[in-house]
Structure formats: C-alpha cells, structure tokens
Amino acid sequence: MEELFRIENVCMAFGKKEVLKNINLGIKRGEIFAIIGPSGAGKTTLLRILNLFEKPLCGTLIFNGISLDAGKTGDLKRRMSLLFQTPSVFNGSVFDNVAYGLKVRGFDKRAIEKKVGEALDTVGLPGMGKEKASMLSGGEAQRMAFARAIVYEPEILLLDEPTSNLDPANVANIEEIIKRIRDERGTTILIATHNIPQVRRIADRVGVLLNGELIEVNSKEGIFTAPKDERSVAFIRGEMIY
Ligand SMILES: Nc1ncnc2c1ncn2[C@@H]1O[C@H](COP(=O)(O)OP(=O)(O)O)[C@@H](O)[C@H]1O
Ligand SMILES: [Mg+2]
Incomplete structure (x- = not known):
C-alpha cells in the first residue's frame, strides 16, 4: 500500500516536559491506523501536530510525498480533518x-x-x-x-478518542461509520483511542505510544498475538495504570 503521511523524527515539548520523542511512522493510504496508549502518552499532541494545529519542536511531516516544511500548508490543511472527543x-x-x-x-x-x-x-x-x-x-x-468532518472529502481523517463519551450502542454505531467512511470513500483514518476492544474491531495496524515514545508498530493480528514489546502486552491486557 502506498504511503500517504510520513512522520520523521518528530519531537515535541511543553516547557521542559518532553511530550513526543523521536516519532517515526508511515500511514498508508486507505488504512485504519490506531494510536493507542494511556492518558498523557501524547496522542492528542501528535494528532494536533499532524493536523498542523501545532508545530513540532523537531522533525518533518511528509504528506503525499511533499514535505510540509516547504510551505503551502494552507492547501494541505484542506486535505485533512480532525475530530475531537466532544462534538462541537x-x-x-x-x-x-x-x-x-x-x-x-x-x-x-x-x-x-x-x-x-x-x-x-x-x-x-x-x-x-x-x-x-x-x-x-x-x-x-x-x-x-463526522458528517461535517468528511463533507469536503479529506484524504485523511484524524480522530481523537471519538467514542469515549458515548454509550455502547453509540460506540458500535460510530465504529460502523468509521469503517464505512474508509470502505466507501477510501479515506485514510488515524484514530487515537485507549479502547482495546475497539482496536480489535476496526484497526488494520496499531502503534503503541507510551510516555511520548512510539514503542511498537504492528499489524492488528501481530499486536494481539505476538507483540514485540513487554510494555505493549501490559497495556493491552489492561495491567497498565492510567
Ligand atoms: N498545551 C500544553 N501545555 C503543557 N502541557 C501539555 C499541553 N498539551 C499537552 N500537555 C502535556 O503533554 C502530555 C501529553 O498530553 P496529550 O497529548 O494530551 O496526551 P493523551 O492525548 O495521550 O492523553 C501530558 O503530560 C499533558 O499534560
Ligand atoms: Mg488525548
């Protein structure tokens, strides 16, 4: 699969606090990629950087082969959409x-x-x-x-814990919609969540973010059957305190 969004050596800090440490990740066109990790891991910060709301302290974003350092971010902004936990x-x-x-x-x-x-x-x-x-x-x-976020047909939809304030019936409904948006419109989807069953239901690939570090990137099958990092195992089993 072709790569849509490439994140190279991205780091971020607020004051002295390092929030993202040397993030490297490629998002493939048409996939549903889940960023999982406990509260405070840096998920929202990463999404805000990808949506160009925030400038990273270091690193490069490459969208469709074009480095965002090269300017013209106004045009690129129209090709992405970020959706929050609480709808406005x-x-x-x-x-x-x-x-x-x-x-x-x-x-x-x-x-x-x-x-x-x-x-x-x-x-x-x-x-x-x-x-x-x-x-x-x-x-x-x-x-x-969701309708507002997809109406201008963005190439990538960034979702920040879009179901965390909903009851189970509505969670299932939104998960169906996420899959439908990808299947019918071909939209690439990056979703931050700490809902592990949700990852099982909708993700193609998964990245585990812990204390600002992307400790593992794996296929969904891989993360559940053969995780590469002990800390991913702990998070997925719910042993991690957050
Ligand atoms: N604007 C900000 N100013 C200072 N600290 C921030 C700011 N935004 C986030 N942080 C801190 O960065 C860390 C990561 O936060 P966040 O990206 O919201 O994590 P997550 O979405 O995974 O819960 C937290 O320690 C948080 O307190
Ligand atoms: Mg968050």
Whole structure:
C-alpha cells in the first residue's frame, strides 16, 4: 500500500516536559491506523501536530510525498480533518452545521446540497438536515460532527478518542461509520483511542505510544498475538495504570 503521511523524527515539548520523542511512522493510504496508549502518552499532541494545529519542536511531516516544511500548508490543511472527543455543535440546523466547511471553501449551493446529503447518508442521518442541531442526542451530535468532518472529502481523517463519551450502542454505531467512511470513500483514518476492544474491531495496524515514545508498530493480528514489546502486552491486557 502506498504511503500517504510520513512522520520523521518528530519531537515535541511543553516547557521542559518532553511530550513526543523521536516519532517515526508511515500511514498508508486507505488504512485504519490506531494510536493507542494511556492518558498523557501524547496522542492528542501528535494528532494536533499532524493536523498542523501545532508545530513540532523537531522533525518533518511528509504528506503525499511533499514535505510540509516547504510551505503551502494552507492547501494541505484542506486535505485533512480532525475530530475531537466532544462534538462541537453550532447554532442552526444540522444542514448548516455540516455545510459550514463547504461554504467557507466557496462551493456553490447545488454542490453543497449534494455533498451534505451524501455525508448525512454516510453517517446514518439521512434527511435530518432540517433538524435543529441543538436538539440532537449525544450520539447523533457526534455523527453530525463526522458528517461535517468528511463533507469536503479529506484524504485523511484524524480522530481523537471519538467514542469515549458515548454509550455502547453509540460506540458500535460510530465504529460502523468509521469503517464505512474508509470502505466507501477510501479515506485514510488515524484514530487515537485507549479502547482495546475497539482496536480489535476496526484497526488494520496499531502503534503503541507510551510516555511520548512510539514503542511498537504492528499489524492488528501481530499486536494481539505476538507483540514485540513487554510494555505493549501490559497495556493491552489492561495491567497498565492510567
Ligand atoms: N498545551 C500544553 N501545555 C503543557 N502541557 C501539555 C499541553 N498539551 C499537552 N500537555 C502535556 O503533554 C502530555 C501529553 O498530553 P496529550 O497529548 O494530551 O496526551 P493523551 O492525548 O495521550 O492523553 C501530558 O503530560 C499533558 O499534560
Ligand atoms: Mg488525548
């Protein structure tokens, strides 16, 4: 599989605290890659750097073969989308919420209607455009946030613990949506999670982040049957305190 996003020697610190240490990772086009690790491991920091919200202290990001140091990050930003744990809901209708990114990008009315409709179908909210966004349940609001994140067809979707505030039925629903987005749209997905069963259900490959260090990258089968690092074993078995 072709590589979409390459992370080379990335490090980050806040003050004196080292948060990411020499991260090297290649994300393949069309895969679902899970970053797992306890709270405070550096998962969110890594996603924020990949989404260009934050500049790393050292290292290089290479997107589609183009080094992000070379500038033009404005254009590249449009090809990624980051979704948080808690969905942000703007005032107005579901349609307005989902259409926002397209309006900003100057799409015409007909294109916006078509793309919003398709995104709402993908996330299982068909025909919900006219509803008031503030009236949605927690699970529906997160699905709407997914629609907003995919509506402009990003090449990569970065998900930061997208199901940690949801009940089991909604977790299963969001996991289906994640798989559908990859299968139907070919979107590459990078998901930070500390939900091990979720990794089993949806990931193709896994990276284990511990104290800012990427201690192991493995296939899903590999991480569960033949992990390379003792500390991965402890985390996966739930023996790690966090
Ligand atoms: N803006 C910030 N300023 C100072 N410290 C931060 C900041 N953001 C994150 N950290 C620290 O960096 C470490 C990693 O945090 P984070 O990336 O949020 O981990 P995770 O998402 O895996 O829980 C934590 O120790 C956290 O307190
Ligand atoms: Mg986090």
